[in-house]
Amino acid sequence: MFFPATTIFLLVPVLAAASSLIPRQPAPQARFVGTFTATSGCGAGASLSIDATGQVATVLLPNYSVTLPGSSNEKRCSVTLPVLFPSNACTSGTARGTVTGQVRLPSAGVQATFNGRAYAVSPSPGSVTDVSPDGSWTGPVDERYTLSDEVGYTLRPDANNNVVSFTLQGGLQVQPSNAPEGFISNDRFVFDIATQIPCCEYTTCTR
Template sequence: MKYLTPTTLLLQATTALATPLLASRQRQDPAVFTGVSSFRGQGCEGATVTYDSLSQVATITYPNYGVVIPSGPREESCSTTLQVRFPVGQCTTGTASGTATGTVNVPVGVTAFFSARDYAIQPTIGTITDVSPNGQWAGPRSEEYVLQDSIGYTLTPPNAQNNLVNFTVFGDLSLQPQNGPVGSLTNRGFVFDIRTQVPC
């Protein structure tokens, strides 16, 4: 008969207790988009949102978000709010990433700006690291552009009343000087990805 030492027995008991805890952490429900979205600004007209099958990637399409000189609007803005549901009473940490795409066409002497892409997050979710670069193109430029940013976060919602978090991204498009001969800047779409998330 094989006898186990007290140390071996203690190790086996500790492992047996830890395994369900680890499994519980791995089974934590992920944060997902709720399907609730809103838009505010003259550049938001006709905007739509679609979600992937896991409700963790939101794709926003802006069919009318652009500025044109000399005949069109020289400046437009649009703020988009997406609601995310986090698991109640459990700590979640991760990085949400945003990608904006569009086109820029400006001649010499005209500069296009995509600015104010700061995020407003309500309610406050704890530790947040916001990286949101602006876009600036001095003519002559004619190209498709991609702007990427990210938000690192840690969230422990204490109850069901505040596990719904609104992520709002602001955007401003403008052309300078506004009396330039010709130019255009569009923002066709924005993708917000919350797949990178793990229990704390």
């Protein structure tokens, strides 16, 4: 087809302008695999739900609690959530966890605690920093509680280790063990990994 010379010159800026409007593709994001594991100390009936983005996980633990009088004044529970990371790409982020529950201590002098150990991250193809929650209450008290924690990471997994498991390890306790009455639960755990960005620590940035 023949175009007049003037027409050809007009097409060049139009095509250049159109190419500049093509949006840059977003970087791949880490997302939950959609499975979880909970140790026996978490009690029966644990369940998992993932939001539409694949980056906020909610674990319900309806039977993770300590009640006095009872057979034990303490329990430990570990919840593990696998996350699929982009392969051969560096991802940096801060994952935020929130634990909630109920504490009821009718008598003065009775104490209840929630102790959160550091997150276990496996495998850990990079660096991890952790801030874990702790809570302590002395009776008389009857309230819902919320504790927040976070784990920062810079990871660059390859195709062989791009599923990284984050494990929150928590413990509940009521003291003294012979207290006439006391209760503490941790019935909900939310883990949010939405805050993440590509990074340049291990590879050349193309951004």
